[in-house]
Amino acid sequence: MEPLLKVDDLHKAYGALKILNGVSVNVKRGEKVSIIGPSGSGKTTFLRCINFLEKPTSGHIFVEGKLIGEKTVSGKFVHVSDTELAKDRQEIGFVFQRFNLFPHLSVLGNVTIAQTKVLGLSQRDAEARGRQMLEKVGLGHKVDEYPERLSGGQQQRVAIARVLAMQPKLILFDEATSALDPELIGEVLRVMRQLAEEGRTMVIVTHEIQFAAEISDRIIFMDHGAVVEEGSPAKVLKDPQHPRTREFLKRIEQR
């Protein structure tokens, strides 16, 4: 079966500085893939390339077989227009480390704005769906609050609701809990676990190894902009084959 997400030989460099050196990853529909690796190994860059927040230097992204951010014109790959790129991005939800809620909009405004302005839903329908998503993340009682009055954990849950309201085919999480105080991490992980159980397709960059082990179908260990090792959590975490993986896991355990 065709993978939902296909990342084909992705390279990314900033000038002479190479960040990604040929990453190829396939993700099946409903699959949960966690990416772990040392700081600076290119995990964030990898996620950002998937929805073209960064333009890959080379390589291609496909969602359900359709090219993201590019099209082929007489056999050559060319970048698409802003409008087409925006359309491609609708399929791909992105949860940021720092939440990035819109401070000038209420919680409900945050989860409705893209529904109305991008999907073209009526205000009423958008609010209905928005409330439903906020219920789901346990924030149904905060619809009229403004982001600055919420805790970090609540903000991140609103950010997740905002993504869910767009009904993406795939959700990317970039260290969704690392900006949070320890006591707030649990509430966000709980929501992510719930999404995983619903069978959503998720690519998760995380330092929460235990969490990754529990919810992932597959773990990818990245280092120096390349996939070093991948496989089931049991295999990669309990019986790592590559010395760099072993060293990384040992370092994390010691913390």
Add this chain to the structure above:
Amino acid sequence: MEKLLAVYVDHIDVWLPEMLFFSITTLEIAIVSFVLAVAIGLVLVMLRVSKISPLVTLAILIIEVARGLPIVVLLYIVYFVPPQLVSGWNWSWYNAFVGAVLGLGIHGGAILAEVFRAGIEALHKGQREAALSLGMTPAKSMRYILVPQAARIVLPPVANYGIGLLKETSLCSLIGVNELMNDAKSIAFADYEPMAVFLLAAAIYFAMSYPLALILRHVEKRLNFSR
């Protein structure tokens, strides 16, 4: 005090209508130069943040010079220099009013360019990325996310500038625009009553600007993110 009152009793029926009439010119200068200042400020800030280095340098140069000069000096330069510089043209349209709004507009544009830049720089890069990742085009992210946020930062200082501008229009009397201040001067010296006339002028300026300041304060309170 009684003497002053007696002066007003004698003259107010002539002075007040005349000064109110010239206050209209004051308001006209303020409004036209405000619009001009916003337009010039937007152009300057676009150059300033363009990342095209000659344009950035040009913008910085204009901004620094226009802000660095006393407004009166700028008014004199803008009003008197161009006709002398390009003497071949027909400059009959270039009257004191035009010179005044251009001078104030350039000065205000330089001030507002910096205000706008502060608004742009206060925007977190993550805001645009969040908007894009939700499927907004760059134009939509501008319209629905970035501009509304910048506006909340920028509107109060812009409005403050506008109120200040209303008072600064009095400087235009120096290049001969017939506005409130100029009229006050001519009445004051014609009727030999400078104190009474200038106090009246002051009252009119205050009556025009203070309500605006009150409205602004009210709006500012309501602009806060969390209501």
